Amino acid sequence: MRMAEGGMASEEYRTFLQQPSGNMDDSGFFSIQVISNALSVWGLELMLFNSREYQSLMINPINEKAFICNYKEHWFTIRKLGQQWFNLNSLLTGPELISDTYLALFLAQLQQEGYSIFVIRGNLPECEAEQILRIMRVQQQQRPRLIGEDEAQTSAGYAFCDEVVDEDEELKRALALSRQDIDVEDEEADLRRAIQLSMQGSQEAGSTGGQKEMLTAEELRKRRQAYFDRYVQLHDQQQQPSQ
Known part of the structure; x- marks a missing residue:
């Protein structure tokens, strides 16, 4: 829109349209700069998980609210809804429930696989899932798989439970x-x-x-x-x- 202000028929605008963007593409990929600016609209900021600045805070991962993970041109979110953590990777057949005990190990595994992990700092906007899971927890009846790994595999199943499962x-x-x-x-x-x-x-x-x-x-x-x-x-x- 900014470039079009000088005239959509201008040489500068036509040249701009022909140049590929380094911040997004048609596959749905966005750069870290775009994601950072989008989160700032909600008063949220990104902090690199393995940075010295963050590690010096000595914060247990389970006390955070969300992580954004990136490898090459794929992003996915690990988010806390209610009192439970979920892997919201769109390459899976459904959300994957992650226990508090396994969260730190899961993040360490992602780092070994080459993922960049960013901590989301700030107050996340309210959502319906957060409101429901704040009242009751869920148990995962079936672990999701990668899409295409097993065509017969159905989406992950969940069951609400009134009581917390005793360790x-x-x-x-x-x-x-x-x-x-x-x-x-x-x-x-x-x-x-x-x-x-x-x-x-x-x-x-x-x-x-x-x-x-x-x-x-x-x-x-x-x-x-x-x-x-x-x-x-x-x-x-x-x-x-x-x-």
């Missing part, structure tokens, strides 16, 4: 899964022993009362089948979502 309950679930892993390892050890016996052929297995019995092919088959059935059952239990 002790999460610990109990983790311990239960670890016990299942131990059970599976024990079963695998039994299977290895059975296979070893079958390879030995006439090897005798010790039994109570000083008696000895031969492990026949049919008995070995039954043991393998019993192990397989138990393993499949435990595997199915582990694959079921905990939330």
Whole structure:
């Protein structure tokens, strides 16, 4: 609009239209200068996450409100809505819920991948999602995937919950899964022993009362089948979502 003030038919204006812009393109990319100026309209400012100035503040990431991440010509936002963090990457099939514990690790991983991370400082404008999630939390039932990674994958699912999930309950679930892993390892050890016996052929297995019995092919088959059935059952239990 500024350039057109001198006349849309002017040589300067035609030359300007032919020159590619370094601040935006047709794909939707905007430069950091454009984003910074746009945020300033709302009284917000950007601060480089790994800058000495910001690191000297010693602020825990979970106490911030939002981050903007950039790699090459792709931007995405990590934002706190209510009391929960969400990865709002448009390349995913839906928003990804990020726990407070995982947030710092997630940011560190992005830095290792070459992302530039900017902290948004200031009071973010109110939005409907903020108002709803301030009252109740959500649990993610299904993690989103990258768009195109699995065409059959549906959007991420969420369920509202009236109560906050107790960390002790999460610990109990983790311990239960670890016990299942131990059970599976024990079963695998039994299977290895059975296979070893079958390879030995006439090897005798010790039994109570000083008696000895031969492990026949049919008995070995039954043991393998019993192990397989138990393993499949435990595997199915582990694959079921905990939330």
